[in-house]
Amino acid sequence: MKRRTLLTAATAIAALGLVGTGTAMAQSSYPERPIQMIVPWGAGGGTDAVGRIFASLLQEELGKPVNVVNRTGGSGVVGHSAIATAPADGYTIGTMTIEIDMMHWQGLTELTYKDYDILALVNADPAGVMVSSDSPYNTLQELLEAIKTEPKGTFKASGTGQGGIWHLALAGWLISEGLPPDQVTWVPSQGAAPGLTDMVAGGVDIVPSSLAEGRSLIEAGRVRPLASMSTERQALFPDVPTLKEVTGVDWTMAAWRTIVAPAGLPDDVKTKLAAAVEKAFNSDEYQNFMKERGFGIRWAGPADATAAIGEDDANLGKVMKEAGLAAN
Incomplete structure (x- = not known):
């Protein structure tokens, strides 16, 4: 009787071992479908x-x-x-x-x-700060000084819907500079492309979308990139400084x-x-x-x-x- 009990226990242990092995095999076989x-x-x-x-x-x-x-x-x-x-x-x-x-x-x-x-x-x-090539502002510092000194709402920006990522990128930058988030009026659009088109046509002054989205117009000489909201300069745009390089603020967004x-x-x-x-x-x-x-x-x-x-x-x-x- 004792021998049978021992054999039963051994069999159970072996079975558990097989179950464990089977589970491991099932896990390691992912994915199966x-x-x-x-x-x-x-x-x-x-x-x-x-x-x-x-x-x-x-x-x-x-x-x-x-x-x-x-x-x-x-x-x-x-x-x-x-x-x-x-x-x-x-x-x-x-x-x-x-x-x-x-x-x-x-x-x-x-x-x-x-x-x-x-x-x-x-x-x-990363978000950027872009103006049209015929804008009077050649550097981010020049643009920022104008935004600070002109009445609220003088400047307009676009590139996404109200509350979209590029709107928030701009608002965050303005806040980091000690300005109210609506110092620049936001003009909602269906995306960066129509916002950039509107800027080139003179409808808005700034588009803070990614520089990648403005790449074709930048290369065509119709848009001027002033800064990148990144921690370091972007490989595609090595001549465009970061916000921190120009004004010292730590705001980044991408x-x-x-x-x-x-x-x-x-x-x-x-x-x-x-x-x-x-x-x-x-x-x-x-x-x-x-x-x-x-x-x-x-x-x-x-x-x-x-x-x-x-x-x-x-x-x-x-x-x-x-x-x-x-x-x-």
């Missing part, structure tokens, strides 16, 4: 382009299809919600954009960056894109996905793709990306409150 890449913005845009190049590269690395799905609507809320509320099993990932740091302050959603496992920050396009998954990924899945994203980022295909399109290339792994996004969240919340653009 196609992965969905959710893009919260429309097909053909910049975020869609970044999402699709990553989907292609991750498909090669992981050995399973990575299918892009555009989930648009609600100023980004629909797509970001679809990512956050998906099962945290590694089979839904997405491209999260800087709007996640703005939507909850606007009262559009309760989602924040904390609802995601951030795998990497893979792109950042529109960024990240690769994320719903919060709560299993550790082994998160590790594998993060490694695959890093390999895709470092590939010649991705680097060349981004450079050819003038997109800013920036890398931050999971911890650093989460910290940077959290800092932007706090900064944007402060600016939106001071500008009367926050709902809470």
